[in-house]
Amino acid sequence: MVLSAFVGSVSLVGVAAASSAQRDASVVKFTRNEYNASRGDIAEIDVATPGVSTAYVTINSKKAGYNPTVRITDGNLDGRVTLLLNTYDTPDGAGRSFGVASTADSVRFVGGDASTPEPLPIGTYSLAVRARQGGEVVDTATLKVTYGGPQTFGMLTAPGRYDRGDFTTVGEIWNRSIATHDVARGDLAIARLGGSGLAGAIIGNQQRGESIEKAFMDFLNAREGNTDVALLTIRDSRTGSAIPITEDNINVVLAPRNGAVFFVFDTDDLKTGRQYNVRFAVSSASEIVDRTVGVSTVIQLHPRRAEFNTQTRNGEEMAVTYADAGASLSGKTTLAPGSKLRVTARGNGKTYTNQTVVVGEGRTWGATFDLTGVKPGTTFTATVSGAGIEQRSVPVYVKKGRIASVEFTDQSTNGSVVTVERVNMSAGGFVVVHDTSFKNGEPIESVRGVSKYLRPGVHKNVEIKLDRPFEKGSDAIAMAHLDTNGNEKFDYVESGGEQDVPYVVDGDAVYSTATLSVGGSGGSATFGYGPGFGPVAALAAIVALGLFALRRE
Numbered sequence: 001m002v003l004s005a006f007v008g009s010v011s012l013v014g015v016a017a018a019s020s021a022q023r024d025a026s027v028v029k030f031t032r033n034e035y036n037a038s039r040g041d042i043a044e045i046d047v048a049t050p051g052v053s054t055a056y057v058t059i060n061s062k063k064a065g066y067n068p069t070v071r072i073t074d075g076n077l078d079g080r081v082t083l084l085l086n087t088y089d090t091p092d093g094a095g096r097s098f099g100v101a102s103t104a105d106s107v108r109f110v111g112g113d114a115s116t117p118e119p120l121p122i123g124t125y126s127l128a129v130r131a132r133q134g135g136e137v138v139d140t141a142t143l144k145v146t147y148g149g150p151q152t153f154g155m156l157t158a159p160g161r162y163d164r165g166d167f168t169t170v171g172e173i174w175n176r177s178i179a180t181h182d183v184a185r186g187d188l189a190i191a192r193l194g195g196s197g198l199a200g201a202i203i204g205n206q207q208r209g210e211s212i213e214k215a216f217m218d219f220l221n222a223r224e225g226n227t228d229v230a231l232l233t234i235r236d237s238r239t240g241s242a243i244p245i246t247e248d249n250i251n252v253v254l255a256p257r258n259g260a261v262f263f264v265f266d267t268d269d270l271k272t273g274r275q276y277n278v279r280f281a282v283s284s285a286s287e288i289v290d291r292t293v294g295v296s297t298v299i300q301l302h303p304r305r306a307e308f309n310t311q312t313r314n315g316e317e318m319a320v321t322y323a324d325a326g327a328s329l330s331g332k333t334t335l336a337p338g339s340k341l342r343v344t345a346r347g348n349g350k351t352y353t354n355q356t357v358v359v360g361e362g363r364t365w366g367a368t369f370d371l372t373g374v375k376p377g378t379t380f381t382a383t384v385s386g387a388g389i390e391q392r393s394v395p396v397y398v399k400k401g402r403i404a405s406v407e408f409t410d411q412s413t414n415g416s417v418v419t420v421e422r423v424n425m426s427a428g429g430f431v432v433v434h435d436t437s438f439k440n441g442e443p444i445e446s447v448r449g450v451s452k453y454l455r456p457g458v459h460k461n462v463e464i465k466l467d468r469p470f471e472k473g474s475d476a477i478a479m480a481h482l483d484t485n486g487n488e489k490f491d492y493v494e495s496g497g498e499q500d501v502p503y504v505v506d507g508d509a510v511y512s513t514a515t516l517s518v519g520g521s522g523g524s525a526t527f528g529y530g531p532g533f534g535p536v537a538a539l540a541a542i543v544a545l546g547l548f549a550l551r552r553e
Helices: 172-177 200-204 212-220 436-440 534-545
Strands: 032-036 041-048 054-060 070-075 080-084 099-101 106-111 123-130 137-146 147-160 183-185 188-196 229-236 251-255 260-265 275-282 295-304 306-308 311-313 316-322 328-333 340-347 351-357 364-368 380-385 392-399 402-406 411-413 417-424 430-434 445-450 457-465 474-481 510-516 549-552
Touching: 032 041, 041 054, 041 137, 041 200, 070 080, 080 200, 080 534, 099 106, 099 251, 147 172, 147 183, 147 275, 172 251, 172 260, 188 275, 188 295, 200 212, 200 251, 306 380, 306 392, 316 328, 316 380, 316 430, 328 340, 340 364, 351 364, 351 549, 402 474, 402 510, 417 430, 417 474, 417 510, 430 436, 430 457, 436 474, 445 457
Parallel strands: 032 137, 183 295, 316 392, 411 510, 510 549
Antiparallel strands: 041 080, 054 070, 054 123, 070 106, 080 099, 123 137, 147 188, 188 260, 229 275, 251 260, 275 295, 306 328, 311 316, 328 364, 340 351, 340 380, 380 392, 402 417, 417 457, 430 445, 430 474, 474 510
16 A cells, blocks of 8 residues: 555646546446445545546535545556555645555646545445546445544563664564563563554645654644543553653554554663553544543563573583484574574584574574584583674583484375374484485475374374375375474474474485375375385485485385
8 A cells, every 4th residue: 555645646736537438438437336434544445447448426415514526546557546545634624635546546626625624424335436527327335434543452572683774664664573561671672552544634634755763753632722632651560660661662563454563672771570551542532432542552561681491410501412414503582583692513633513593483493513523421511602792602412313214105095185004203203205306306395295293213104284185196105204493393494494404314304105095085094115216306305405315214
């Protein structure tokens, strides 16, 4: 949606005579019988325009004294124009209250009364569409305007490596944040206000060239002499002291189509260990509600911290890993997912790893590296640092390399479920089903399905539901994968192959193949060993994994 369409974009001019094709275009119609909007919303009125470039829409209410007619133009000839009406801005006339959703389309005011003394009054408005100006009405609908207001308030957080200014769209917020009340100091806090009637009111206060933040602050201020229109506060729940909010320390992001408003702010000035109450309220003086409505949420502020997953060994807390190609260190952090940490492991005159890791959705992190050939019983020191945390170091103990085996052979299946007869994993993990594109260097793209987390030991008849079914007979690969970050969630695909890597024994990944006959009922079958990849395919797999050769069990 192009919000700037509401700032002086509607031309108050006449319109040339319509073409004969338009005069005969009875196909012009509304896509719905009834449109609904809360007062203060941006109402969306969709008009189908197949085969024509223009149409005329009239919005009428005798009670409200409102009856503007606008010409809409389908600039990209996609057969549809979404007319936008800012119900909050009708006191300023058609020049600010009308717009269109697509920059390719346009709207012009051509006549009638387009102004109201206050935001568009509550009520039902009749809609009429014509193929040409002054022509016959070819379709009708209604626009129902009701009171809205704030309904929900929630919190999200995003990594402190972003600036507030990096968040200007809803997509950027959802792609970089998680919903939580727990925020690390220095990360960004994002309050999500849900409801209706707010986006249009904020946009209605936006002057040409002004920021949406300035428009929001203007909305909080008085309109035409009214006071206490709305408020947004962040208060320390212990002391009651408020954090000042200005257009310079907050970013406002609007989602007009679902009524949400996001407030993005820094947490550098908040105190760790404290809870903050965030409240938004709007009064009847705002003209979008009939009574004062308020919603609230909380922020629990935590220090920036990262810890290792450790075990007690000989009375000492140590991280434990294995002498194989899937050696790993993992831990938890208070930082927002997407934050970047530095993990190093050094000792005995060697650097075993020095890598950047990205915090996952569960606020866990993990580093995988190769300790093949390192003698069991070796110890060294690992450190996690970066992203403003206090550096944390732990001793690491190396255990004997892990082992696994997989038994998976020919079976009949409906294509959506396969069964692995037997899997043995000394440290637990997952069985992953790949298609044969794995052999062409696509270890991630080839993943079709994953078992639930399996604890260490032997598991029989492991049934795996496939995310992408096999539609015809094909070879399939069942491979044993580690849980390198210890969160019992398969992160190999999401991490780009850095987490939850395959088990490796004697330098080879552990797998078994089977030929699937699609069309049966699926489920359990009798298994043996399927055919191996051969030297060419094995070479391709080594390249794909960057580390592993494939080993037939």
